[in-house]
Amino acid sequence: MASMKTVRDIGEFGLIRQLAKHIPLAGDDCAVLPGGGLLTCDPVIEGIHFLPDTPARRVGWKAMARNLSDIAAMGGEPRYAVVSLGLRPSTPVRWVRELYAGMRAVAGQFGCEIVGGDTAHVRHEQFVVVTLLGHADRPVRRSGAKPGDIVFVTGPLGGSFSSGKHLTFTPRLREGRYLARYAHAMIDVSDGLASDLHRLVEASRVGFDIASAKIPGRLPGALTDGEDFELLFTVAPREAGPLRRKFHEIGRVIQQPVVLLDGRPLAAKGYDHFAQRR
Amino acid sequence: MASMKTVRDIGEFGLIRQLAKHIPLAGDDCAVLPGGGLLTCDPVIEGIHFLPDTPARRVGWKAMARNLSDIAAMGGEPRYAVVSLGLRPSTPVRWVRELYAGMRAVAGQFGCEIVGGDTAHVRHEQFVVVTLLGHADRPVRRSGAKPGDIVFVTGPLGGSFSSGKHLTFTPRLREGRYLARYAHAMIDVSDGLASDLHRLVEASRVGFDIASAKIPGRLPGALTDGEDFELLFTVAPREAGPLRRKFHEIGRVIQQPVVLLDGRPLAAKGYDHFAQRR
Structure with missing residues (x-):
């Protein structure tokens, strides 16, 4: 019976999806x-x-x-x-x-x-x-990614808990303001790259084809550790040139609403507060 | 040693006073x-x-x-x-x-x-x-009470926990907007009348002379129970006339920064989260 389900049963994403029905402006950072x-x-x-x-x-x-x-x-x-x-x-x-x-x-x-x-x-x-x-004069949403866009992250991913980065990181505000001119969609990587790519899939109704060799960080931690607080964003191919010198290109936006890593589907196994802890 | 004091030692008001040093716009609701x-x-x-x-x-x-x-x-x-x-x-x-x-x-x-x-x-x-x-076009602060002002509350005080009012009360937004034209100082009674009068003393650098017989509610609960969420406000005597038909006049603002109940000093024994519970 749906009404007897617990917060653990449906997990953080399920809960946010439930609540979002009643929150008209939700669905972004x-x-x-x-x-x-x-x-x-x-x-x-x-x-x-x-x-x-x-x-x-x-x-x-x-x-x-x-x-x-x-x-x-x-x-x-x-x-x-x-x-x-x-x-x-x-x-x-x-x-x-x-x-x-x-x-x-x-x-x-x-x-x-x-x-x-x-x-x-x-x-x-x-x-x-x-x-x-x-x-924000021009707020960048999660929903604007377009097939053909190039996908970037602003810095290294993974190991945030073991390195202590989760306590000392610098929020990417300067990068975010600079990118507001270029980015079609943007999110901060708080729950892990895999999980946050799936959030962009849900918001933009597109998919991602990511190359593991291009991800700045050791796998699988770079996909799932979370609390990286780097920005994950997509831009039109014609805008990508100068950004390649500053940021890490990790893949492309595709039409099919799925996340592929080296051509194989990647699940959203990022950090979920309710599922992973007791 | 000051640095070894706990939150319980200095209480909620003490803590807020400490923090307020670093919060330029604090000190109001x-x-x-x-x-x-x-x-x-x-x-x-x-x-x-x-x-x-x-x-x-x-x-x-x-x-x-x-x-x-x-x-x-x-x-x-x-x-x-x-x-x-x-x-x-x-x-x-x-x-x-x-x-x-x-x-x-x-x-x-x-x-x-x-x-x-x-x-x-x-x-x-x-x-x-x-x-x-x-x-708010004209935000009413805690700091504007003047000696000679008449003191009012918008409704009954005390017994909020036993009656269940603390869970079902209607916030006094309509009254607050109406009073914005008249009130010199205003606060909502969240920690008990005694305690919140002392907050106005601190903010306005004035005192209060309150008549127990005029307080709408049974003593001592009306002074100390807290979570009443009625508005406590002061107005100039010339504005008080029509307000007497809608609200409860309970006393006057005096020069000396003290709270008097029937002429005797009243301590700020309202609800303090840190002092009263373990």
Whole structure:
């Protein structure tokens, strides 16, 4: 019976698909508001996105940078942030100050200001939810990829957890703004290349033919580790020339709505919060 | 040593005061952006704001209505909402659908649209963080109360948990917009009248002389229960006449920065998430 299914049964994508029926502006990294406003929020949770002993400054950096990455994926600029914290009463005040220092450090690099927030008590897992308000003159969506487009990523993929990159990465805002002139479709690689290619398939109703030898990173981690926060985008072949000197070309957009790796179908086995953990 | 203090030691107000040093636009129910934009977020957490057996539709209603109340307290209009959910994998999909139905029900009454969101996995307490973007032509702040002003509340106080009002209340958006023309200072009563009067003291650098007999509600609950979500506001004496027919006059603004109840000092013993629970 459909109504007895759990969040684990249908997974994160299934849940988002269910919810999206009721969310008219959903389906991109940010909601695009009339006039070019961008609104996005993303939770960061202890035990999932960081560990109890992760330095608070890095937790703050990550919580802010993930959201900045969503603005980058639309080709936008961040402006204002508000922060909701779930804190255990035993947490040192110093931890919270360090958390804010980390958030401010990365937000400040990109002209984004923390303007408010609220806190509440939790018994178990602490969490940080950053919401960003930004702007894009020409927001780049996930839905614009066209057959024949060239597919790029902005940097190396895979190993983000083992290397610690997931806590220290620089959101690709400069690249995103530059690419807003060229990209037909764009997304940040948060759940792994395989998974995020499938998201573009769903939004653009096209497919991808990817060459494993061209992916910047070791397989299979480069396909599935997630939390890379590089931008994945497609451009018309005539625009690809100068981009080849800056970014990594990994394949082409095809008509058939499927992801092929070296000619063979590739499943969306990226990171799913609900399926992979208990 | 100051740096070893915990969140419990300094309490919610202490923490917010610490954080506010770094948040230039903080100190009101919403951050006020250039051009009159309002941005606010507020977490709702299982075990604190709702119980595991609270119907999901009511959890959704409350999570959205609390934030709408923050917009009301500025005399503003809500426009767009994004939602972050922390969900256990065992949660039925139906629960999430009902949660959204509750959020949409109250948001829709006030022309506010849910435009996006994100979900992640928790092991223990589920949470809902709604962020609202709104607008006010003349945002009413906490800082404008003047000695001699008349103090009002929009409705009854106290008993919100025992009556279930905390799950079903109507945010005072219509009242807030009407009052934007008159109010010198305004706040929604979320942590109890005593506590929220002290917030106005801090923001306006004035005091309050309140008559217990005029408070609409039974003491001491009307002072300290919290989650009333009525508006507390001050107006010039010459504007008070017609407001006396609609709202409850409870006292006057005085010069000395203290809260008096029937002439005796009243402490800020409202609801503090960190101090009162373990």
